[in-house]
Amino acid sequence: MIGTGPEGHTFPGATVPFGMVQLSPDTQIRPFKQSYKWAAGYRYEDTTILGFSHTHFSGAGHSDLGDFLVQPIAGDVRLEPGEIDTPGSGYRSRFHHETEKAEPGYYAVTLDDYAVRAELTATTRVGVHRYTFPADKTAHLLLDMRSSIYNYTGKVLWSSIRLRADGTVTGMRETRGWAPARQLYFAMRFSQPLAGHELYDREPLPQEYKGFATPGTSPADTQAIMGRGLIGVFDFGELEQPLVVKVAISPVSEDGAIANLDAEVSGFDFDAVREQARQAWEKELSVVDIKADPAMRKSLYTALYHALMAPSVAMDEDGRYRGPDYQVHKAEGFNFVSAFSLWDTYRAEQPLMTLIEPPSRTTDVVRSLLVSQKESPFGILPIWQFQGLETWCMIGYHAVPEIADAYMKGVGNFDAKEALDAMVASATYAPYGHLGEYMKLGYVPVDNDGEAASKTVEYAFDDWTISRMARKLGRMDVADTFEKRAENWRNVFNTQTGFLQPKKADGSFREPFDPAQAGAQSGFTEGNSWQYSWYQPQDEAGLIRLLGGDQKLVDKLDAMFDAKVDPKRYADVEDIAGMIGQYIHGNEPSHHLAYLYDYAGQPWRSQERLKQIVDSQYRPAPDGLVGNDDLGQMSAWLLFTAFGFYPVAPGTNEYVIGRPFVEEATLHLPNGKQFHMVTDNLSGTNRYVGKVMLNGKPLTRSYLRHEEIMAGGELHFVMSAVPNKTWATSPEARPFSQSIADKAGESR
Amino acid sequence: MIGTGPEGHTFPGATVPFGMVQLSPDTQIRPFKQSYKWAAGYRYEDTTILGFSHTHFSGAGHSDLGDFLVQPIAGDVRLEPGEIDTPGSGYRSRFHHETEKAEPGYYAVTLDDYAVRAELTATTRVGVHRYTFPADKTAHLLLDMRSSIYNYTGKVLWSSIRLRADGTVTGMRETRGWAPARQLYFAMRFSQPLAGHELYDREPLPQEYKGFATPGTSPADTQAIMGRGLIGVFDFGELEQPLVVKVAISPVSEDGAIANLDAEVSGFDFDAVREQARQAWEKELSVVDIKADPAMRKSLYTALYHALMAPSVAMDEDGRYRGPDYQVHKAEGFNFVSAFSLWDTYRAEQPLMTLIEPPSRTTDVVRSLLVSQKESPFGILPIWQFQGLETWCMIGYHAVPEIADAYMKGVGNFDAKEALDAMVASATYAPYGHLGEYMKLGYVPVDNDGEAASKTVEYAFDDWTISRMARKLGRMDVADTFEKRAENWRNVFNTQTGFLQPKKADGSFREPFDPAQAGAQSGFTEGNSWQYSWYQPQDEAGLIRLLGGDQKLVDKLDAMFDAKVDPKRYADVEDIAGMIGQYIHGNEPSHHLAYLYDYAGQPWRSQERLKQIVDSQYRPAPDGLVGNDDLGQMSAWLLFTAFGFYPVAPGTNEYVIGRPFVEEATLHLPNGKQFHMVTDNLSGTNRYVGKVMLNGKPLTRSYLRHEEIMAGGELHFVMSAVPNKTWATSPEARPFSQSIADKAGESR
Structure with missing residues (x-):
């Protein structure tokens, strides 16, 4: 029943995993x-x-x-x-x-x-x-x-x-x-x-x-x-x-x-x-064995239950389905699935599937996206599609990072060249979401678009995932084009104010500017500049440089978490729920934020914030979700976080390490191997990670690679009442940022 | 432009024969x-x-x-x-x-x-x-x-x-x-x-x-x-x-x-x-060469033009069409056609197609009807279908006589057994048109059906065509059942009044009765008892016996044609137009009536009435059709009539001889042969057929067989100012009637 109260929007009825019927x-x-x-x-x-x-x-x-x-x-x-x-x-x-x-x-x-x-x-x-x-x-x-x-x-x-x-x-x-x-x-x-x-x-x-x-x-x-x-x-x-x-x-x-x-x-x-x-x-639920406090265990298994519902099957038993063109098609070699809440699920829900579900699940997702692009009246990948039909809901082209994430991880069976073509088609279709202006100006101008700033940074991230995939495929022209586009977040970042700001077509930032302004015409989507300014998952190091150093980002994040906000201020803005200062856990633009302290070399601060969030935002009761579960994204966030890591930037194959909330968890990986997570000294007072070991050896960096999990093994956390301020602080120990990777000439 | 005025309801735009587009x-x-x-x-x-x-x-x-x-x-x-x-x-x-x-x-x-x-x-x-x-x-x-x-x-x-x-x-x-x-x-x-x-x-x-x-x-x-x-x-x-x-x-x-x-x-x-x-x-129009008075020639070629429009193609060039179940199907080996105005077209329009069009045209018609039955949500043949969809317009199950007519003539390529099954399914589906009560009582009771009497006689004719086809196919059980049902017209014929009358479920005729009553609840469909009482195309001899002899039928027909009718009386009843007394040429229930004098052994009276009708009801002008062309039926009537014969009872393979209105006409038959019609002494005063010769030999009967036309040859009329009262008067010389055929033990 978790989430059936206030704004969780889950249903209590009967369904099977990814079932077409939810009775x-x-x-x-x-x-x-x-x-x-x-x-x-x-x-x-x-x-x-x-x-x-x-x-x-x-x-x-x-x-x-x-x-x-x-x-x-x-x-x-x-x-x-x-x-x-x-x-x-x-x-x-x-x-x-x-x-x-x-x-x-x-x-x-x-x-x-x-x-x-x-x-x-x-x-x-x-x-x-x-x-x-x-x-x-x-x-x-x-x-x-x-x-x-x-x-x-x-x-x-x-x-x-x-x-x-x-x-x-x-x-x-x-x-x-x-x-x-x-x-x-x-x-x-x-x-x-x-x-x-x-x-x-x-x-x-x-x-x-x-x-x-x-x-x-x-x-x-x-x-x-x-x-x-x-x-x-x-x-x-x-x-x-x-x-x-x-x-x-x-x-x-x-x-x-x-x-x-x-x-x-x-x-x-x-x-x-x-x-x-x-x-x-x-x-399905046996994919992970969890040992944890009973309330947390209940929350986690329910989260897993909710994570295994969508995208749901949207075809008949003989494979026939109705596509975006309203015509009947037949899925050959995969299951056509739909209910693609992509703006939400590209973050953690679909990355979770690449870990816990057989690769065929990702095949279903990616190939459903690809056939939808072929059948789309506009030739682009789904935005928010259900039962095969497009709703044009939310922003970005986030089918792109889902496909790139799968490809970079080597999960799923699909034609990568065809997929890249579909991704490029979606990212260059001018009539969609002011993409024409974005391609011309390097940002979406706010003049005619009330979500211009959010669109610019989300497009830039999506573009970066195209560049990653293109580079791996040897399509260097595409890679270069989109790696350049991935820098577009800079065009709407005002170094004077240290905030992301809506910019007009004439190149000037719109005045007046209030980072707390949300809602229609604010320039932001279901949020404001307080959350969106730090959305460069592909290059947080670049942001840190722009801001003027690690501590500047830490200060910004703290200012966000600790802001005093009149709780009535956003009462009329849907989806703003679960506020901690200006951090909004009930909505997706905040989901990566607690992990950003890692990028500034202060992982203990991430650990603090994660406890603050988990304690206040989840509980095993009908009102136990502070915001919409969003077809599994809220649940996937909790699952990853409880295991101690989170996919901040799908496409990097990295999971940024936070802190665990389970005593033990064993992932039964689809390749037959097992990945154990063990936590020593887990308690309410031991808020910090004292030590992390991977397969018995100290892990000196604040991220895990997908391949390390898939190889099976053990991730061992030792919790501590005091922060470990020396662990994973050096630039090399921090999670991926494109500008550091460029500097290092690496291509991890 | 003929018929684009008053109630002809033809359109002046551009189309090709049986085209899907009528622009x-x-x-x-x-x-x-x-x-x-x-x-x-x-x-x-x-x-x-x-x-x-x-x-x-x-x-x-x-x-x-x-x-x-x-x-x-x-x-x-x-x-x-x-x-x-x-x-x-x-x-x-x-x-x-x-x-x-x-x-x-x-x-x-x-x-x-x-x-x-x-x-x-x-x-x-x-x-x-x-x-x-x-x-x-x-x-x-x-x-x-x-x-x-x-x-x-x-x-x-x-x-x-x-x-x-x-x-x-x-x-x-x-x-x-x-x-x-x-x-x-x-x-x-x-x-x-x-x-x-x-x-x-x-x-x-x-x-x-x-x-x-x-x-x-x-x-x-x-x-x-x-x-x-x-x-x-x-x-x-x-x-x-x-x-x-x-x-x-x-x-x-x-x-x-x-x-x-x-x-x-x-x-x-x-x-x-x-x-x-x-x-x-x-x-298409070259299928017949016509020599006639210029006005008649114009009327006839326009009639032929109008006869070649429907049922029109209703499928894509690859054969895909949308069937009565709203699903997409593919026509294999035929063209799916639709716009089936069957209540009209079974009479003369589709029989005309069996003569002048290649057999593939009839294949298209019959197989379209048969696949529609398979795809019908109710498992029955079309009633009034267009673009594959049923409208439930008009009465009867007149796809049945169209199929039987084709089968009896040996025209078209379709599975006759499958067709018979579809015909029986349609004729026995109780929820349609009070067929349940018809099957139980032997007539449709008027209690809950304002068109009960018309339905009874039309069902009975359709039933007879099933019996004809079943007998030829050796399905004697079906033949016997439906030959019995074909007698059902007797159940609503009141020998006391000499009229067809609506009968109640208790077996009594509804009182009061006025044979001139038309419109809703009259018991009749777009007409009244004056036209419907003589609708037994399968057994006019049986009617004559019931009435008490040939002259009784002649008197009834004369009373109908010569009735004095207030022209305003039927102003509010749609489709009643073109009245000659109580004869209504603008609507189909009258179309066979002028030919019924032949059945009473007085063909010269048919000849008189045909001239009366043709002179008053057709002319080559926008207002040249007195009633709706009804997807070719009004036109087909004129074509047959002008050639000198008309298919009163499809399923008999007979055409009842009237009188010609052309000097010469040559049908270029689809089998490559030619059938010439020649009229001597055609003039306004020579209203009668003095002599008829088929292939040079005197024709002593008042009907032609389909096979005789298809064999090619010459039909030669000699017109006369005085009636020939000795020609085709004997019972043997008259067109087919089931009760005479029964008596004679024949199966012509």
Whole structure:
């Protein structure tokens, strides 16, 4: 249940690892302005359940989905959800948390208004429901095709429900939500014979629209319905047995959904499906053995659970999927996955996958990105894509660092030359995100772009990963071009103020400047200059030189962490949550910041800050995430951090060493080897790393290389109450920075 | 231009035989209640042109299509069509008929408001436009994605326009019209370089809908647009050359449209495409050489032109099409065609195709029907299908007689057993058209069906064609079942009144009964008992026996033709037009009636009535069709009738002899043979057939067999001022009737 409270935006329902179905209760459906809070459909503080729908994002900052909401109803059927405060005014039911049971792959709750016990489980593409009705009431299942997470009149562009001769119910809907014109299909079967059915269109039809057939004389009137306000009610009479309902979804077609249903769930054995889901999770969660304080252990395994949900499968069992061009394609040799929250996940979530998941997982991710680029109407890699469709959400072209990270690590099976071409195409497509001006000026001018400064530094990092990959591939022209572009962060860094500042097209910085200004037109994305000024993961040494030395960066970071901020100041800016001074743990631009003291040769200061963050920002409770989990990124941050290292700059193959929060952890690596992490003297007072040993030998630098972990071995921390101010302080002991690497002529 | 006036509903624009594109001017776009009159988009009496759209029905009684309306604009661009009475209030332009030129495959008009000469031509899947702009005004092309024939707010469910990097404009729209959720795609290219473009969404967006990307920063904002109220404007500056625009359509995808464009029109040579279209029509229209009075000759060749439009191609050049299940399929070994106005065309239009077109045409028709049955959500053959989608319009299952007619004639290449199964599936699917009650009671009860009597007799005829085909295939069980069902017309014939009457489920006829009652709930479809009582094409002899003898039928027919009817009585009933007493030539239930005198042994009376009809109902002028051409049926009636025979009962392989209206006609049969029709003494006063000879020998019966025509030869009529009351009067000389065939033990 971690994250189902305030703004974690996780859902409590049933899914399997990377499953296409996330079957979960929806407690409220909100219009756009309130949709942020109900992005997962469910909020822990709610008291009624509308029903159970089949698709959810885990921890997203925006909302959509909630497809195919099903509600069991005992007794009289109401067709509208009704008011929360008026029990019986609609089909929603009250519930109590005491009746809830949420396990990986299983969720159960009692719907008080109907005295119905509802249980959910899932396979990859099928949601399986078991409803135990009171024996003396008629049992019904309501399917509300209008219901959506984030709703408004007109969101459903088209929908249909059809009862087939064999009793299978199929249908589709096309919605105008976060992604435009998204189509999803379903196929539904019941364990009990159908006693009756009713199909309704609740949308008042335009006066000028009229069907042409005599009502009641075409099968389209009795066996099927099309429209924009559809409800189906399926009647079962009084039931002595529980009703098992299985619902497959498909991005392709009704027949695709039926094939998915047939392939994944043959009978109506709910317990067998539940056990299969449990085993799938057991296997995935066993990738690491953790010994830690019980609260931390609970937080970590839940984090791992949340890290293993997205990008989720977005294709039928035969490999067919709907691509960014809305057409049906077939994935050959990989699984097409989607729900790419790339602005978040390139940082730690996807790098974590390269460590703990088989390489095929990275193959799926990279090849899904690559085919999406080919099928994109604009020929560019996904930005924020789900179910194959682009939302244009957030900034940057962060599919690029995910691919570069995989390539530099040698993980995954894909054509690197083709990948580099796709990356370059994305980084040079002028109509996207003022890239034309960025390429011309060396920065995105703020004149017409309220996120100009953030874009400039994120583009520069992405560009640097292209240069890394191009150099390794021997494409020196590309490498040189993009290594030069990687320096563009300097163009928006004002050495006078020591801050990143929005710059105008005429070359002047915009005045007045307040590093604390956030929100629309601030020049920054979900943050301000306090967080963004230190975003040069490819060259923090360059930043230090610009600032005037190590201590200057340390002072800046301290000023950020220790700033006094009126907690109400950012109340109207979404995604600013979990503040420590001007550090915002609830959002991604801060995620690397605590590790930057390492780059200034003061790793003990990173160690302090990490304890400060972990203690204040995570706990194993519904409100245990301070911000959106962001499809695993918040969770991946905790996992890496607890193990003692974090991938500050994907593409370097380095993990920057912080400090561990586990007594022991063993990673069962996909290559069959094991990497042990052992911590001596872990306690609340021993805040510092006294000593670090890799495979029994002292490690004198503040980073680990990916290859060192993959080789198997042991990382041994000895904690201490006092800082070790001599460890890893020299420039050579610090993590990668491009300008130091250039100086050293090295290419590590 | 014949039929572009009043209610002919033909369009004057450019198309090729059975082409997917019908590129034609639209003069008004009307809401549903007025849409009947503007079913072809154009009405001759209108004075302004909105633009030129790419899809039209020829002569339909309902409306839809008008996809992708393009209007050339010289000077200032207005985004709304504006008012007819206020020149310059919108993008519509005045025009004069003197500037129009309409030829097969070519249409031209001058748009007065812009001084633009507009010329249109087409290939199967591409509309080619040539616009000559005044040299001193800027040239623009407006694409109004909202525009539809029969329009209302909300008709466009979704649409998109995209400007591709290579200058191709592509897009799609999905509409809720006559067919629900119909998708159509386009690809457009210009002969002149684009100087600019603007994309608009004119639909006020729901307040709660909001995009998530920063406006102007995603390519979706500048290079493409999605929504429900889209307009694209394409700017060309001042042009010295004409602008040629080519627009391909596809039911499958934008890429499909591009492939169609590439396959069919390589450059921008308008005149070459026009010449190609002209030749295609020349070839098709040369199938018959006609010598006749000039007015009749014009009417006949235009009728032939109109008969060669539908069912039109509905697949991409690679064979892919969108089926009744909305999925993409591929036609293998045939062309997928659609626009099946089956209630009309089974009578004479499709039988005409079996005579004059190569067998592959019938293959296309039958196999398109058969794959549609397989892909139908309900497993039945099309009723009124266009672009692969079902509208449930009109009654009966008249794909059945079209298939049976083809099979009995041995025309077309299809699997007869599979076809019979599809026919039986359609005729036994209980949820369609009260077929469940029909099968139980032997008639459709009027209690819940306002068209019950019409349905009963049409089902019975369709059933008879199944029995014919089943018997020939050796499926005796099916033959017996359906031969019995073919008798069901008797169950709604009231021998007390001598009329077909709506019967209730309790077995009693509904009272009161007025054979002149038409319209909703009358029990009849677009007609009344005066026309429907004599609809037993499979057994008119049975009717005669029920009535009490030949003269009784003759008296009934005379009473129908000679009835005094207040012309205002049916003003509110659509499709009742072209009345001669209670005979309604403008609608199909009357089309066989003039030939029924032959069945009563009085062929001279048929001859009289045919002259009465032809003289009053056809003329070579815009108002020269008294009713909707109905995708060729009105035209096919005239062609057959003018040749001297008509297929009263498809499935018999017989054509009932009337009288000719041509001096000579030579059918160039698809088997390479020729069938000559020669008429001696043709004149206004020689109303009767004095003598008929087939291949030089007197023909003593009032019907021809299909095989006799296909063998080639000569049919020689000698007209006379006095009736020949001895010719073809005996029972044996009359056309087929099942009860006589039964009696005779014959199976002709």
